[in-house]
Amino acid sequence: MGVVLGIFSMNTKQVDYRKDKVDDELEMTMVCHRPEGLEQLEAQTNFTKRELQVLYRGFKNECPSGVVNEETFKHIYAQFFPHGDASTYAHYLFNAFDSAKNGSIKFEDFVMGLSILLRGSTREKLEWTFNLYDINKDGYISREEMTEIVRAIYDMMGKYTYPAMKGDVPKQHVDAFFQKMDKNKDGVVTLDEFVLACQEDDTMMRSMQLFENVI
16 A cells, blocks of 8 residues: 555655645646546545645646556556566556556546555455455456466565565465365355455454555
């Protein structure tokens, strides 16, 4: 979560809210995509209007057109993980934020997802994480899908973070998760199985929270 927040807010330290309120409303009429009014987004998210102003300024600094495509998202994300390859994980994360599945993330997509990740309930956060792992969006997480995400996270963190990591570590991690999550042993994990397993197992919940830190 910290990475995504950092991506679009790193240039917002010196913010004059009174001036920015006018500037933001003006620029909303000038960019290629005009986001919904901040009042409406305030009602739909867990952010205050002032927080939305800061987030919007950071977003438009990185994405003047008002939308971000996947290549731009990957480029920005890679800056935070110089010792690893973040491209695969950034691809999956981009798809999770791209709610309309049209190849771009609007400001509304960004803040709606971020609202859940930062201030949503435990159930909401787990549902969002399940959606990230459910790569083909069929309502289930397969062993292969979870392995893809976990391997992408390890690749992103890089050899300097895990110098002694062996190639089968992601598979071992997934095997341990599936043993606890796949209650009926049918080879896939449903949303209910995923949420229940995380809520019942403190270790698993901490693991999911650890992965959240690279979102």
